[in-house]
Every structure is written in C-alpha cells, then in structure tokens.
Amino acid sequence: MPYRGMTCEMITLTGDGGTPISAYTARPAGNGPFPGVVLVHHLPGWSELYIEMTRKFAHNGYLAICANLYERAGKGHPDDVAAKVRADGGIPDAQMVGDTAAAVQWMRGQKGHNGKVGIFGSCSGGRHAFIYSCTKSDVDACVDLWGGRVVMGKEELNPKTPVAPIDMTAKLNCPLLGIFGNEDRAPSPEQVNQHEAELKKLGKSYEFYRYDGAGHGIFYYHRPLYRVEQALDGWNKVFAFFGKHLAK
C-alpha cells in the first residue's frame, strides 16, 4: 500500500566522535508500526537522489533516514563536497560506522517503529552498508547495490580502509541482498563471484542477482547508467527482501 502522505524533516544526529551530523528523515502518515530503513549514501554524496530514495521508502511504508556522512568536509553543493571527500581518499570506514550507528539508534527510538531496521546503500554506500552489517549487530537486513572495493588487494588497504570488507564476511550479522551489473568493473563479475563464494563457504544468508546489459548505477534514473528493466526488477527485489526480513 503506498503512503502518499508523509512527514519529512531534517534532524541532527550525534555522529562518530560526538560530531553533530545532519540527517534527512521521512515518515509515512499513520501510526504504523513501520519497519525502518537506514540509507547509506553513495560517493556522489548526500545528493538529491538519496533524499528522493529516502522518501521512496516512506512511500512504501518504511520509516527512513539518510545521514550526511560527508558533513565534516564542509557545507556546499553535494557535488563539491563529494569532490573534496574524493580528493581526501574517501571517509574512514570506522567513522562511517559511528555515524550510521547514530542513524540506526535514532530509528530504534522512533514511535511507531516495528523494531526492525534494514540498511541500504549503493556504490560506496553498498560497501559501507555491508561493512556496517559485519561490524554491528543492530540491523536485520542489508542491501548492497553494486558496492565496489568489497574485494581489495593488500596494496589498497590504508588507515581509512584497514580491512577488506570481504575479510569481514564471517562477522556478517544479517541476511544480505546484492544486486550487480555484469558489465560493471567495480565490482567486476569476478569480484562478485569471489564474494559470493565467501558467503557460501561461511553459510551466510544471502541473495545475489546479476543483470546482463547493465553495469554500475542501474537505478540512477538521471544517468546514462540507468537500465529501466533491470531497475524495476531490482527495486521489486529490494522491497521483497525487506518485506520478508523486516516484517514483525
């Protein structure tokens, strides 16, 4: 049932290290109880797309929140802020976990919440969502859309990203949905296979879907990467997955 009425607000969370960070929230009209989704934005930043997707989850009956993980880089257009973060080599994984934990905590304190929280991210946000789900045990389902650098060589590791996410797989605490394009190079189909083999070996609950004729950013309707058929099917898979794992 679509929730055409909703309330959207900007809030301030206490992020990692006590730093105040902004977050966008969307709440469907009604008393609920509603499951919750925490969105982890992609490398292009706390962009309009992620604000829209936050509302999309509310439209579909979820409490939703998306925190600005780039708050510390300064204020400005998301493009410019994201460029600054890119030049700085991204954000530390540990800081992302701290900031995202604040969003999860906010969700769990909401009136009308059903007690279940899903985490959702694409691109770097997919990687981050997976890392969060391996680091914390307070989310009930994880969606990783084409997250790159889950498989990393030792030469890629640094103080900001000290551990390759694939090496965290043993600690994955919830079911995982992965959606990928076979024409992507980051992650490449070979890397997706490698991650799937690790999940299988460790007996983790997961669903991986790979689309032909698609690469990175399948859902990004404002980019040439958009693939309408795969995107529509992919969204159906996201909502089926969350519907299954976030129901009370």
Next chain:
Amino acid sequence: MCTSIVEVTAADGMAKADGVWFPLTHAVVAYDHARHAIAGDVITLDFVNNGLPPGARAAVELTLESAKALRAALDKAIAEADIEEAERTESIEAQRHAPRGELLPLRIVA
C-alpha cells in the same frame, strides 16, 4: 570512488567558480562515475583551494578520449613553453655577460 583512481597534485594558479576567481592549492585528477557528463566513467579534473569551502572548485568531466586529446595538447604546449623559457633565460644570461656599453638586441617573443 568505486574505481579509486585519484591523483592529487599541488597547483599554483587561479581558477573561477560561481563567477569568482580564487587562488589554487591543488588539482585533482580522477577516473570516476560521471555526475553530469552523459557518460559512464569519466576523467574528472577538479581545481581547488583546500583552505576554502568545497564550493571553491572549478570542475570538468571529460570522456577518456577527450582527456587523452587534452593531455596531448598540454604536452605540446608545455614542450613549446619550455623552449621559449630556455631561450628567454639564454637571452637574459647573454645580456648579463655582455661587455659594458655593448647592448645585445633582446629577443622579442611574439
């Protein structure tokens, strides 16, 4: 930054953003998803000042082919500039070492 291809170099010069010129501290070259160009991945050039807010950025997104053409043009222009600079230095040195009262014609660069 799923590709993680990013190169940062110090830059000395000026750039313009939002109609205002600002001094540069760095240039950032990346190969990443296009935000605006109608393409998948692109070479992005960001000319920035790290001491100013993120909006102090002159940005370009180029297809890989355009970036290669730009690199060739830069190489050519820089090679010619290096020759000009060497000739200028030679000319100045020659003036400095010329006998008193004897002025050598200065080379005028058109």
